[in-house]
Amino acid sequence: MTEQITKPNIVTIDLGHRSYDINVDHNAIDTLGATLKSMFPGARFGIVTDENVEREQLPRLKKSLDAEDLQYSVVSIAAGESSKSNKTLNEVIEALLAQRLERNDIIIAFGGGVVGDLAGFASSVMRRGMDFVQVPTSLLAQVDSSVGGKTGINSPHGKNLIGAFHQPRYVAADLTALETLSERQFRAGYAEMAKYGLIDDAEFFFWLEENWREIFEGGPARAKAIAHACRAKARFVKSDEKEHGVRALLNLGHTFGHAFEAATGYSDRLLHGEAIAVGMVLAHRYSTKLGLANGQDAVRVTNHFKTVGLPTELSDIPGTLASSADLMHHIAQDKKVSRGALTFILTRGIGEAFIETGIEPNSILEFLEEQRS
Ligand code: NAD
Numbered sequence: 001m002t003e004q005i006t007k008p009n010i011v012t013i014d015l016g017h018r019s020y021d022i023n024v025d026h027n028a029i030d031t032l033g034a035t036l037k038s039m040f041p042g043a044r045f046g047i048v049t050d051e052n053v054e055r056e057q058l059p060r061l062k063k064s065l066d067a068e069d070l071q072y073s074v075v076s077i078a079a080g081e082s083s084k085s086n087k088t089l090n091e092v093i094e095a096l097l098a099q100r101l102e103r104n105d106i107i108i109a110f111g112g113g114v115v116g117d118l119a120g121f122a123s124s125v126m127r128r129g130m131d132f133v134q135v136p137t138s139l140l141a142q143v144d145s146s147v148g149g150k151t152g153i154n155s156p157h158g159k160n161l162i163g164a165f166h167q168p169r170y171v172a173a174d175l176t177a178l179e180t181l182s183e184r185q186f187r188a189g190y191a192e193m194a195k196y197g198l199i200d201d202a203e204f205f206f207w208l209e210e211n212w213r214e215i216f217e218g219g220p221a222r223a224k225a226i227a228h229a230c231r232a233k234a235r236f237v238k239s240d241e242k243e244h245g246v247r248a249l250l251n252l253g254h255t256f257g258h259a260f261e262a263a264t265g266y267s268d269r270l271l272h273g274e275a276i277a278v279g280m281v282l283a284h285r286y287s288t289k290l291g292l293a294n295g296q297d298a299v300r301v302t303n304h305f306k307t308v309g310l311p312t313e314l315s316d317i318p319g320t321l322a323s324s325a326d327l328m329h330h331i332a333q334d335k336k337v338s339r340g341a342l343t344f345i346l347t348r349g350i351g352e353a354f355i356e357t358g359i360e361p362n363s364i365l366e367f368l369e370e371q372r373s
Helices: 032-039 051-056 058-066 086-098 113-128 139-145 175-180 183-200 202-217 220-239 246-251 254-263 272-289 296-308 324-333 361-372
Strands: 009-013 020-025 045-050 072-077 106-111 131-136 150-155 158-165 170-174 341-347 353-359
Touching: 009 220, 020 220, 032 058, 032 170, 045 051, 045 058, 045 086, 045 113, 051 058, 051 072, 051 106, 058 072, 058 106, 072 086, 086 113, 086 150, 106 113, 113 131, 113 139, 113 150, 113 158, 131 139, 139 183, 139 220, 158 254, 158 324, 170 175, 175 220, 183 202, 183 220, 183 246, 183 272, 183 296, 183 353, 202 220, 202 296, 220 246, 246 254, 246 341, 246 353, 254 272, 254 324, 254 341, 272 296, 272 341, 272 361, 324 361, 341 361, 353 361
Parallel strands: 020 170, 045 072, 045 106, 106 131, 131 170
Antiparallel strands: 009 020, 150 158, 341 353
């Protein structure tokens, strides 16, 4: 973590003619109106948000757009994962079409990962593809979901099974917006941030262990950590935009995590980041069971997540958890499955994740049973 934060702090996603900038700054929303005016002269804007972000942050965005005399309309959805549905997608698209947004107009995804994934997907199919801008307001969205172009919704068959790769034209990650985010949601986002350390950047994970308090309290370490995470994501997206290879490492903990989310009904019982926290701990423990890692790192990851208040055990998931066989059913539905064999992101230790194909379902079932006892 030797890099310096300069202000304004721009991270570029380098994808040739589809490259775009992430502006990580305390006033990224306040300056957005001027940025949009110069990037998209004459365009109208369709803001998609959710009820919480509308209440807490929309006035700031409106002020920024009003200052530049930009024309916009707003569509607000119910907050939460259950809005990543076909029903809400159709409602959002119909509302935006009713507002007469044209092909050269711009959709603004203003909210957490749910709004970003949903509005991004809507823009990928509306009028055969419209441009969109991400304004992530949750920590999770700032460090992960707003960057990289994965958009989509959930199906009753599983999470994120309907979607498209559709890159935004610009990302405005406003650090001040995080002040109205609940501590539980912040923690969930922290899990996705720590993920970059666990994948291939042990130094970042160790730095997080030292600096997590300042990150939670909103000190200078927060901006540094978010920008570092965005740079990490930028590297993966640049080298493997459509996830044919290394980008899959970003799924560390996700095959387990998605199964827990499905088994808890995509509800507030278990947030996405919380599910991923348990999933990442299990990925370390399973790797230890296979003799790939020495076990000390699994304990270290567990301890750090416990320290910040994240769940680490199956028993930390509130309510009665589905049987291991049911969890296996969800795991088999995950999109990281190929012809019955399971693909998992495993690890040789902190910062040493790798992709393993051909994992036997029975071996995972046995491991899940062990984790319950
Ligand atoms: P979310 O969008 O549900 O936001 C979390 C909660 O925080 C919501 O209730 C929201 O209303 C509220 N909120 C957001 N910003 C706020 C603010 N500034 N002030 C007050 N409240 C605020 O969930 P999330 O954790 O942001 O994102 C999770 C989603 O992201 C999942 O659906 C996951 O699958 C997806 N995801 C996508 C990618 C990707 O690459 N596309 C990567 C990781 C996760």
